[in-house]
Amino acid sequence: MGPGDTNIDCSCCTGSKLRRYLRSKVPCISWMKSYNLKCLQGDFIAGLTVGMMVIPQGLAYAHLAELPPNYGLYASFVGILVYIFTGTSKDITIGPTAIMSQIVAEVAKGNTKLALTCSLFAGCFQVLMGLFFLGFVVWVISTPILCGFTTAAALTIGFGQLPKLLGIKGVRRQFWQSLYDTFAKIKSTRWPDAVLGLVCLILLFALRYLQKWTEKKRNREHHRMYSVSRTSAIAVKVAWFTGVSRNIIIVIGATVTAFLLSKHTTEGTSEE
Numbered sequence: 001m002g003p004g005d006t007n008i009d010c011s012c013c014t015g016s017k018l019r020r021y022l023r024s025k026v027p028c029i030s031w032m033k034s035y036n037l038k039c040l041q042g043d044f045i046a047g048l049t050v051g052m053m054v055i056p057q058g059l060a061y062a063h064l065a066e067l068p069p070n071y072g073l074y075a076s077f078v079g080i081l082v083y084i085f086t087g088t089s090k091d092i093t094i095g096p097t098a099i100m101s102q103i104v105a106e107v108a109k110g111n112t113k114l115a116l117t118c119s120l121f122a123g124c125f126q127v128l129m130g131l132f133f134l135g136f137v138v139w140v141i142s143t144p145i146l147c148g149f150t151t152a153a154a155l156t157i158g159f160g161q162l163p164k165l166l167g168i169k170g171v172r173r174q175f176w177q178s179l180y181d182t183f184a185k186i187k188s189t190r191w192p193d194a195v196l197g198l199v200c201l202i203l204l205f206a207l208r209y210l211q212k213w214t215e216k217k218r219n220r221e222h223h224r225m226y227s228v229s230r231t232s233a234i235a236v237k238v239a240w241f242t243g244v245s246r247n248i249i250i251v252i253g254a255t256v257t258a259f260l261l262s263k264h265t266t267e268g269t270s271e272e
Contacts, residue, residue: 025130028085049244054080054095056251064157065101066110072096075119086130099153105173167193192261200250207250211243 023030054076062072079094087094108115129135156175163171163182167190171181214236242249 024088026085027088049241050080052245052248056247058096059251061096061098061101064098064160065096065104065115066108067104067112067115071112071115098157099150102153102157165194165197166190196254196257196261200254203253204246204250207243207246209243210239211246214240214243 055073058072058076059069060072061075062069065071075096077095083094104115104118107118129137159175159179159182160173163169163178163185166182166186168182168185168188170185171178217236218240
């Protein structure tokens with residue numbers, strides 16, 4: 001084998017490694033060739049379902065991060081659009097989370113420019129970690145630390161939303177101060193807000209149970225030897241879709257109800 005052959009083999013090896021690297025970072029190169037109309041139908045249904053969940057979640061996370069609602073909508077779909085080309089998992093949720101929103105609220109304190117700067121640097125760090133295969137760093141963090149962090153964040157977020165659920169105003173943001181102010185001003189609870197909030201919580205749990213029940217029913221019907229009637233299958237699908245879309249249903253219903261109550265209260269005050 002001459003020197004020229006060695007150079008050819010090296011160039012071929014380098015090209016093969018480059019193609020494998022690109023496929024690992026941009027997986028759509030591999031599956032785009034076998035994409036068909038059946039896949040498009042399933043992706044359309046999945047996208048519609050996820051969109052109905054992501055939109056109200058984005059609005060809520062923006063409120064939690066003390067940012068305008070439109071920033072929550074931006075964050076809810078920009079990451080998903082990028083993940084179409086770079087995603088490697090079909091079961092992961094891309095976008096803002098409650099813990100992330102809480103951290104942004106503590107750092108930015110309502111300053112949108114500072115929040116955007118934090119997002120830019122966080123994205124740059126994630127891109128660099130992905131390019132250099134630094135995902136193993138996550139395993140360095142011990143499980144007790146992660147559990148403690150997520151539990152503390154859940155308690156902080158939960159008690160932070162309690163005054164809003166009860167309609168209590170003038171509550172400080174810090175955890176202990178918020179807890180103290182909530183119980184100190186419990187007598188100033190606005191009962192229409194509290195009733196509306198509790199009804200929404202009950203409906204959320206009920207629709208979640210409906211989704212799980214329909215999933216179990218569909219699994220049982222899938223394993224049966226005889227076919228199920230078309231009417232029953234459509235009813236189960238409608239019930240399942242209603243359970244999956246519970247967030248957007250509650251948001252629209254609560255918004256319309258609050259608007260009508262506010263309008264009725266305003267008209268009654270103006271007449272007096």
